Amino acid sequence: MTSIRSTRGWQRARFAAVSAAVATVLAGCAGGVGGSGDDASGDTLKFGLLAPFSGSESAFGEYMKNGAQMAVDEINADGGIDGKEIELVTEDDACDATTAVSAANKLVSQGIVASVGGYCSGATLPTLPIFLQAxxxxxxxxxxxxxxxxxxxxxxFLINGTGTQQAEAAVKFAQKEGATKVAVIDDSTDYSVDLADSFAEQASEAGLEIVEDATVTPKEKDYAAEANKIVGSGADFVYWTGYYQEGALINRQAKDAGYEGTFLVGDGSVDASFAEITGEGYTENVYGTFTQTPDMLEGAGDWIAEYKEKFGAEPGPYSTQSYDAVRVAAExxxxxxxTDMAEVVDALHGLDGFETFAGPLTFTDQGTREQGGFAIVTIGDDGTFVLHDDLLDD
Incomplete structure (x- = not known):
């Protein structure tokens, strides 16, 4: 299962080829539907949100939809955008590339003027040429x-910090923990591979020894072989960059095999389900790299209360990012x-210190935020992740 990071360029090349093929097909069928279409001239501006509403990541889809709807309702109550109300249109991408392509085309056919979705990178990437063509x-x-x-x-444009910025936070935490020998494990998905690549590169540059660098197959139930490799490598720090189902099993099986070091997970694993799957007694020394959730943010009490009143549940991961995505697009x-794309793009680049939950937002030339905003979270007594270290003291 061990993989060499330098071979990952093949995956990127394959994506580029697929994207080019999709763009070629769209060139003959998009027909100008999109930001400058007839729908934009009516009384409603449609914002499209792709998210996983089915499958193992469906909880995140609901958080995202609710957060986005919060922003839509607030903006509409304040008069909308130049008198036009926003309508949120959602489609299920199931964190699957093929499903996402179909869902993106559905949104385009409905005349959306902005896309404010995207949870799984592997499902978001193939939609890029679709939205560009439209x-x-x-x-x-x-x-x-x-x-x-x-x-x-x-x-x-990205509301969340990039994989590079998340990896930077992970390396900083490894150094604070006094780690010397590091294992990095991904699940072969675009997001996971990207984060693992960036972490391995930055960790090596920081003088940490990469003693295990592996890829596992998602959706398996037995990761004992990889758990034994972690222990045998002498690693004192593990960074799992995949999703919580597999990460929780690897954490449990590694500890059963004798691993006693830090087990850090990427933001795709930061969910209460991690504690449920890994089991009682296995959450010690488990941490995550994550942008702060509402309950971790000072002054977010009113927003949380409004969310709970509106949806009858606590806000979860990516509810605030989706809230901010709508606000940023609307601004x-x-x-x-x-709604002309070129002019909206110029306006997005012109945002300077726009207030978001993750702090003032200014985009770089590449459409990423200047500050990543990642912190370290850990599992609390109730199984949810709570703030451990905001990394701001370094």
Whole structure:
């Protein structure tokens, strides 16, 4: 299962080829539907949100939809955008590339003027040429693979920090923990591979020894072989960059095999389900790299209370990022005074210190945020992840 990071370029090349093929097909069928279409001239502006509403990541889809709807309702109550109300249109991408392509085309056919979705990077990447061809600006709340800005599409903007920025936080935490020998494990998905690549590179540059560098197959139930490799490697720090189902099993099986070091997970594993799957007695020394959730943020009490009143549940991961994605897209359209993609893109680049839950937002030339905003979280007594270290003291 061990993989060499330098071979990952093949995956990026394959994605580029697939994207080019999709763009070629769309060139003959998009027909100008999108930001400058007839729907934009009516009384409603449609914002499209792709998220997983089915499958193992469906909880995140609900968090994202609810957070986005919160922003839509607030903006509409305040008069909308130049008198036009926003309508949130959602489609299920199931964190699956093929499903996401179909769902993106459905959104385009409904005349959306902005895309404010995207959770799984592997499902978001193949939608990029679809939205570009349709001239729809993308403000992506969650997906953060470096391959997104590396696509070099002018209409792509990330609310979440990039994989590089998340990896930087992971390396900083490893150093604070006094780690010397590091194991990095991914699950072969675009997001996971990207984060693992970036972490391995930065960790090596920081003088940490990579003693295990592996890829596992998702959706398996037995990772004992990899757990034994972790212990045999002498690692005192593990960074798992995949999703919580597999990560929770690897954590449990590694500890059963004798691993006693730090087990750090990427943001795709930061969910209460991790504690449920890994089991009681196995959450010690488990941490995560994550942008802060509402309950971790000072002054977010009113927003949390409003969310709970509206949806009858606590806000979860990526609810705030989706809330901010809608607000950012709306602000850019308002500033541009049009839904024309080129002018909205210029307005997005013109945002300077726009207030978001993750702090003031200014985009780089690549459409990424200047500050990643990642912190270290850990599992609390109730099984949910809570703030452990904001990393701001370094």
């Amino acid at each position: 001239e729809v600006p993308m403000v992506i709340p969650a997906a953060n693979s470096n391959a997104l800005p590396e696509s070099d599409q002018e209409n792509v 850019a359209i308002k500033e541009a005074g049009t």
